Amino acid sequence: MGQEKALPIKIQGVTKTYGSVYALNDVDLDIHSGEFLTLLGPSGSGKTTLLMVLAGFNRPDCGSVRFGEREIIRMPPHKRDVGMVFQNYALFPHMDVAANIGFPLKLRGLAKEQIRPRVDEALATVQLEGYGARGVDQLSGGQKQRVALARAIVFNPRILLMDEPLSALDKKLRERMQIELRHLHEKLGMTTVYVTHDQREALTMSDRIAVINEGRLMQLDKPRAIYDQPANAFVANFIGESTLLPVEQNGGVPSFGGVALKLAQGNADGELLLLRPERLIFLDDDDKAEFNRFTGVVREVVYQGESFLVYITLAGGHEVAVRSVSQRHSIAAAPDVGDQVSLGLHRDETVLIEGSTEGGMD
Amino acid sequence: MKPQSVSSVGVNAKALRKDEQRERLLLFGLSFPALLIVLLVIVVPVGWLFWLSLFNDAGALSTYNYSRMLESKSYLRIFKTTFNVSFLTTLICVLIGYPLAYFLSQISRRWAALGLIAVLLPFWTSLLVRTYAWLVVLQRKGLVNQWGIELGWWETPLRLVHNLNGTLIGMAHIMLPFLVLPLYGSMRSIDFDYIKAAANLGANPTKAFWYVFFPLSLPGLLAGMTVVFVLCLGFFVTPAVLGGGKVIMVSMKIETLIDLFFNFGTASALGVVLLVLTLGVLFIAHKLVSLDKVLGSGDGV
Numbered sequence: 001m002g003q004e005k006a007l008p009i010k011i012q013g014v015t016k017t018y019g020s021v022y023a024l025n026d027v028d029l030d031i032h033s034g035e036f037l038t039l040l041g042p043s044g045s046g047k048t049t050l051l052m053v054l055a056g057f058n059r060p061d062c063g064s065v066r067f068g069e070r071e072i073i074r075m076p077p078h079k080r081d082v083g084m085v086f087q088n089y090a091l092f093p094h095m096d097v098a099a100n101i102g103f104p105l106k107l108r109g110l111a112k113e114q115i116r117p118r119v120d121e122a123l124a125t126v127q128l129e130g131y132g133a134r135g136v137d138q139l140s141g142g143q144k145q146r147v148a149l150a151r152a153i154v155f156n157p158r159i160l161l162m163d164e165p166l167s168a169l170d171k172k173l174r175e176r177m178q179i180e181l182r183h184l185h186e187k188l189g190m191t192t193v194y195v196t197h198d199q200r201e202a203l204t205m206s207d208r209i210a211v212i213n214e215g216r217l218m219q220l221d222k223p224r225a226i227y228d229q230p231a232n233a234f235v236a237n238f239i240g241e242s243t244l245l246p247v248e249q250n251g252g253v254p255s256f257g258g259v260a261l262k263l264a265q266g267n268a269d270g271e272l273l274l275l276r277p278e279r280l281i282f283l284d285d286d287d288k289a290e291f292n293r294f295t296g297v298v299r300e301v302v303y304q305g306e307s308f309l310v311y312i313t314l315a316g317g318h319e320v321a322v323r324s325v326s327q328r329h330s331i332a333a334a335p336d337v338g339d340q341v342s343l344g345l346h347r348d349e350t351v352l353i354e355g356s357t358e359g360g361m362d
Numbered sequence: 363m364k365p366q367s368v369s370s371v372g373v374n375a376k377a378l379r380k381d382e383q384r385e386r387l388l389l390f391g392l393s394f395p396a397l398l399i400v401l402l403v404i405v406v407p408v409g410w411l412f413w414l415s416l417f418n419d420a421g422a423l424s425t426y427n428y429s430r431m432l433e434s435k436s437y438l439r440i441f442k443t444t445f446n447v448s449f450l451t452t453l454i455c456v457l458i459g460y461p462l463a464y465f466l467s468q469i470s471r472r473w474a475a476l477g478l479i480a481v482l483l484p485f486w487t488s489l490l491v492r493t494y495a496w497l498v499v500l501q502r503k504g505l506v507n508q509w510g511i512e513l514g515w516w517e518t519p520l521r522l523v524h525n526l527n528g529t530l531i532g533m534a535h536i537m538l539p540f541l542v543l544p545l546y547g548s549m550r551s552i553d554f555d556y557i558k559a560a561a562n563l564g565a566n567p568t569k570a571f572w573y574v575f576f577p578l579s580l581p582g583l584l585a586g587m588t589v590v591f592v593l594c595l596g597f598f599v600t601p602a603v604l605g606g607g608k609v610i611m612v613s614m615k616i617e618t619l620i621d622l623f624f625n626f627g628t629a630s631a632l633g634v635v636l637l638v639l640t641l642g643v644l645f646i647a648h649k650l651v652s653l654d655k656v657l658g659s660g661d662g663v
Contacts, residue, residue, distance in 0.1 A: 055558075056561075056562075057558055057561075076561070077561040077562055078561045078562070078564050078565055078566050078567075078570075079564075080562075081564070083562075084559070084562045086555050086559060088553070088555060090553070090555040090558065091559075092556060092559070092560075092574060092578075093578070094577045103565075104563035104564050107564040107569065108564060151563065155563075155564070
């Protein structure tokens with residue numbers, strides 16, 4: 001095609017209320033042309049509402065949405081020319097696979113001879129060659145997912161929306177499809193907005209993640225930045241496992257339990273210390289000057305297969321967890337319940353977060 | 363793998379099999395009264411009817427009652443009228459009922475429930491009362507003609523009753539719920555995501571309706587049409603009252619044959635033929651959609 005393969009999306013001031021509840025609260029979001037952006041949030045956070053606003057199925061109270069230069073906020077869904085994969089696939093049960101995929105082309109006035117090769121091409125793209133004559137109810141969940149995807153991309157939309165498309169698949173298939181979708185996105189290059197409540201899925205697939213809660217954008221960044229430098233307590237708790245401990249600020253010097261914290265950057269702002277189980281290690285008495293040290297008593301040890309968790313009650317009464325990979329050495333060195341232990345957190349991984357401990361338990 | 367008869371020798375196998383048999387027997391016991399009633403009020407009388415139809419006026423065994431039906435033009439005409447009236451009534455019900463069911467299926471369930479009650483309301487008055495009410499409304503000096511003339515819409519009274527018009531108006535009114543209920547049920551069960559998907563793929567509302575919603579509503583529509591058509595085939599009261607003797611359907615002919623001429627043989631033969639034709643209609647409908655849907659009023663209701 002002569003035109004661009006992708007369009008940027010500019011969302012400005014989009015608000016949607018239901019009674020006194022904000023589903024979307026003044027959301028601004030710039031989605032780059034060709035990027036894979038994930039809207040991540042718990043159920044009821046507004047992520048699906050935002051996707052439906054983009055698709056045209058939800059009319060917001062106010063705001064602006066532009067695809068490229070074009071304002072589309074009042075444009076009916078059938079004119080928006082965006083591909084969409086629905087959560088339950090929404091494959092038409094009265095049409096076979098080829099008719100489903102050919103449907104958008106038929107609506108665009110293409111002749112039968114023109115439709116068939118493009119349907120075949122789309123089927124090949126999703127690795128379902130020769131499935132055209134199948135009925136929709138003869139397909140497995142994974143195959144339906146692929147057909148829905150083929151139908152959404154067959155008319156070369158420059159924007160692709162996906163509403164938790166993998167949630168109905170079992171874990172193994174879901175993980176394989178995540179990689180496949182990612183490759184497909186790299187190949188086709190269209191701007192993709194992906195909705196999920198599964199943080200691991202978001203971290204695996206996205207160029208950038210927009211974390212949404214209570215209708216507000218909580219953080220927008222690359223997966224690693226979201227995980228390593230959460231902007232607030234909500235993001236820290238929602239993504240990954242974490243414990244947030246209150247920090248005392250004495251004249252710009254943050255300390256915990258009376259001991260000043262060693263920090264990597266000059267960034268000493270924030271009232272909460274982020275502790276992730278896999279970032280904590282058990283320290284011997286002598287070593288590691290670049291580590292912040294915490295002491296406590298082992299309360300419980302939980303074996304989880306590939307790793308194990310040790311729950312520790314710190315001297316100040318706070319509870320933290322340490323995750324270690326299950327290996328011969330680490331299992332042999334694992335403490336027992338009641339043991340006194342020293343935990344270390346590397347200064348480069350010592351992160352402070354603005355906010356209060358409210359909602360800080362995991 | 364071949365199924366092996368291992369289960370028959372294991373621990374408790376005998377007792378477990380006995381439990382299963384007892385449950386099956388209990389289930390049969392529960393359905394027995396209904397089966398008995400079906401046998402007594404349907405199978406026996408229909409068999410007797412068929413038996414009666416095999417005797418001529420002189421009381422001798424013959425196929426005269428059936429051959430007469432094929433030879434006499436008047437009988438053919440009655441069957442033709444019956445199918446005609448049934449077809450037209452079904453058509454009117456579809457034209458009125460489809461938009462109604464569609465509307466009800468698109469509003470919230472609470473309002474739709476109110477609408478459905480309104481549709482069902484007439485069921486709580488007797489069929490005879492409703493039919494005579496139409497007579498009052500539609501007759502020469504009835505409500506409709508009075509208003510129409512006073513408002514200057516027409517000058518001489520319209521012939522709305524004692525003919526095909528009246529029959530169709532009355533029958534369509536009585537049959538409408540039988541179409542709306544299964545149709546509404548099947549429309550409710552259409553996932554709105556299909557319509558959204560159609561719109562997303564580029565279908566304007568009209569196209570989304572014809573390409574997606576309408577085909578998906580067809581099973582319910584066919585179910586409703588079949589019920590209405592089959593009920594119309596045997597309808598008696600309304601065409602008898604509102605047709606004014608000008609519209610003669612099979613059921614009315616049966617009534618005259620028995621009441622006036624005491625001719626049980628011919629009446630029975632008519633009944634048997636009507637029954638066979640009705641079963642034929644059901645069979646064709648079953649070929650188009652499954653019979654559970656036809657008789658079980660769609661998915662959702």
